Amino acid sequence: MASANHPESGSLSGYGHGSRRILIVTGLSGAGKSSILRVLEDLGHEVVDNPPLNLIQALASRAGQNLAIGIDVRSRGFEASRVLEELERLRLLPDCVVQLLYATAEPEILLRRFTATRRRHPLVTSGTILPGIEQETALLAPLRANADLVIDTSDLPSPELRQLIETRFGSAHGDGLTVALMSFAYPSGLPREADMVFDARFLRNPHYDPLLQPMTGLDEAVVQYVKSDPAYPAFFGHIQSLLELVLPRFVAEGKKYATIAIGCSGGRHRSVTIVEELARILPKAMPVGPMMVLHRELARKGLAPRRWAVPPQDPSQDLSLQDRTV
DSSP states (O other), X not given: OEEESSOSSTTSSOOOTTOEEEXXXXXXXXXXXXXXXXHHHHTTOEEEESOOGGGHHHHHHHOSSOEEEEOOXXXXXXXXXXXXXXXXXXXXXXXXXXXXXXXXXXHHHHHHHHHHHTOXXXXXXXSOSHHHHHHHHHHHHHHHHHOXXXXXXXXXXXXXXXXXXXXXXXXGGGGSOEEEEXXXXXXXXXXXXXXXXXEXXXXXXXXXXXXXXXXXXXXXXXXHHHHTSTTHHXXXXXXXXXXXXXXXXXXXXXXXXXXXXXXXXXXXXXXXXXXXXXXXXXXXXXXXXXXXXXXXXXXXXXXXXXXXXXXXXXXXXXXXXXXXXX
């Protein structure tokens, strides 16, 4: 999903009041760059896609609001080294926070997307698409290596991509550190944006109780079953203690977004129970900014929409408005 290649101080966060944000959005064709730009436009950014590289400085200097610029191999004068040079020049502008975002996906996923949409790859005039994907990956490698944020959309549905961009770059950043508490199922893959992951699979599994199997960790009977495991109090206590140690350090380092993921076999019972308990306990135990709860597997089945356990100060971040597809 997403990973930060550089520490989230200064570059990825740390927006001062009055600072403008300039985002350079690049990445592989078919990986979601256009979708990311559309979300940023919805968030109030001025968006310019594929301008000539020699116009980037002028665009940034004249923009009166947050700016997102899409750059890829189709851009006139494209060279990865030139993009990096322009990036360094942008970072000299006063009162600007400049970030490089890179969208990627696995080659087989990109092939599937191009086949489904019947789009032409920009580096392929005829024949198979894979050589074009490989060539583009090599051309953009320096940009990926220098990106502030790499977003892998291989297994990221459009609503989750929107939620990721809105949470990281929406106006809720003025509230400080935004914490996302996520439950997930290991067979469906690790959340790639997770900063910390805890494995709850060793706890007793309600799945094997016929009465509890159809329920979720949102049901009191499941909650009591999970909490009755003799190992649960110590396990939960260690998670809470570690988060109370680490989250304030994230804030001190200027980090603006942290995802804490709890996994189990089905993402339905044990991990959901623990996430819900963390959402109840953490705001009482320590000062936190906005705190979001997302039960990934339940959300994908329409059983539990994401919600704010601690709402942001900005009401425009209401998640009920964020379930549109990209």
